[in-house]
Amino acid sequence: MADSSTGTDDAPKRALNFIEQKIEADIAAGKHGGEVHTRFPPEPNGYLHIGHAKAICVSFGLAQQYGGKTNLRFDDTNPEKESVEYVNAIREDIAWLGFDWNGGEYYTSDYFQQLYDYACDLIRKGLAYADDQTAEEIAYQKGAPGKPGENSPFRDRSVDENLRLFEEMKAGKCQEGARVLRAKIDMAHDNMLMRDPVIYRVKFIEHHRTGNDWVIYPMYDFAHGQSDSIERISHSLCSLEFENHRPLYNWFIEALGIYPSEQTEFARLNLNYTIMSKRKLLRLVEEGVVDGWDDPRMPTISGLRRRGYTPESIRVFADRVGVAKRNNTIDVSLLEWSLRDDLNRRAPRVMAVLDPIRLVVLNYPAGETEMLTTVNNPEDESAGTREIPFGRELWMEAEDFRVDVNKKWFRLAPGRTVRLKSAYIVEYVDHIEDENGKVTEVHVNYIPNSRSGQDTSGVKPKGTLHWVSAEHAQDAEVRLYDRLFKEESPEANGDFMDALNPESLSILKGCKIEPSLAEAQVGTVFQFTRLGYFTLDSKYSGLGAPVFNRAVTLKDGWKG
């Protein structure tokens, strides 16, 4: 099992990251019975984003890799900010990413009684006490980094008194803020978190699961390690910001003498041109800057899903990003590459014209329709072929015709010849402009013996254009997205709201799509030939009124 990551003999051995190295060492040493049991512990107070996706891939992926299990645990110790709406969204996102919490689904709130008993145990061991001071007094006594704190006047209460006072807290006899339970550690400790941390506070707030059963709630530090321990988590993986909490995590486990789960921290994911904090994303939603948590411009998993990202692409991305301890900012182009790389191999190619102008084939008989065969995916023969209608009247992309061009122009222009994708080669005849000089219609002649697949014309056009038959095309709305922020580090200078990109969304109406797209399903991503990858918007698409989102453009090598 220890070398399950190395794959088959002929596969090149991927370098292990530092957590994999630790796990393999632990397995070799027989630690935790040689088992790997991880957990993913979101607080249900917001939607999951791409940063969480990395954490999910790490915790679930490592367990998978070493034949272990993963628990999903909702860390719901603060009823003020949590709700079932978030619980359900989180579940959906993890499942969509392709992970199965085969170790079970749990809630920290399931352990409230157990945690309460642990606290009583600590009191009995003389390691916790009830403190009746205000939050301000406690904060003041904490001292400062480099300056020791001072003991609370309530620090030496007797075990019996502490037990009675804690019981009163539980029974609802204390006002919020009137009393807390604190661990008795060391008010002069170098690590501020070890200076008698508060472990229980009073909150008269209904909890989304336990209702009004409890009026005292454990703090993160008193809940997390113990929950890991209760679930016999061997490797508790979290982000760097919890490094300072590890001594406390271990202190509680040792003081309580419970199963020794072990915490390992790694660097969280940061992406340029976006923000990742739940609080700030919430602000975008609340201020209506975006169309909800699943707006296709959001870095949320639900936003990426609606945008057209595939679970596979996100998993590959998480893998490429790596696991290490130094702070990082990943270039968003790696995310885009991951999607293109996945979709290039899988997405069916179709044709659509976003900014249509008329293309008339003068020498093609009016009223005649010819069905042409075209491959669905040149990268995948098994994707098969389909028929597309061709006729005299077509739609072409306005930007594919220009009057004044240079030698680097591969498209249509006066005197030029181009191939219509999967159809015929056509040569320019003339064009019509409106009173503003805008080209509204282009006229061409086709070369009859240049039909795709049976071309005997010998003509070698420089470019290939996409098109749709005017008679058969359907109308669609297409939404193009650009990055939400115009600055690489939106939080770097001042308010991130000032860094918003005002042109992050453009809505195109009257786009022309080929008839086969009438049967498009939400969840399928298509390549619109030469334009990018597009998928039906799950929110705004109606019957007969399709709305497509562009997930990502094709890489554009044209410098013209």
Added chain:
RNA sequence: UCCCCGAUGGUGUAAUGGUAACACACCGGUUUUUGGUGCCGUUUUUCCAGGUUCGAGUCCUGGUCGGGGAACCA
């Protein structure tokens, strides 16, 4: 001021005392009925100073820079 963590091309990640490599990005070439894909190639790298060693990105000491830390948040 104190504690913890980190530092390798533009961005990430490897190299586990023995030739600094891989991916993305960039640039160039080639193929192409997608200016896509594929293929080939160019450019660019160990924070600084000492030390240990036949040999240091790696070990040691000191420094510099960056991140985290004083919520009844997680």
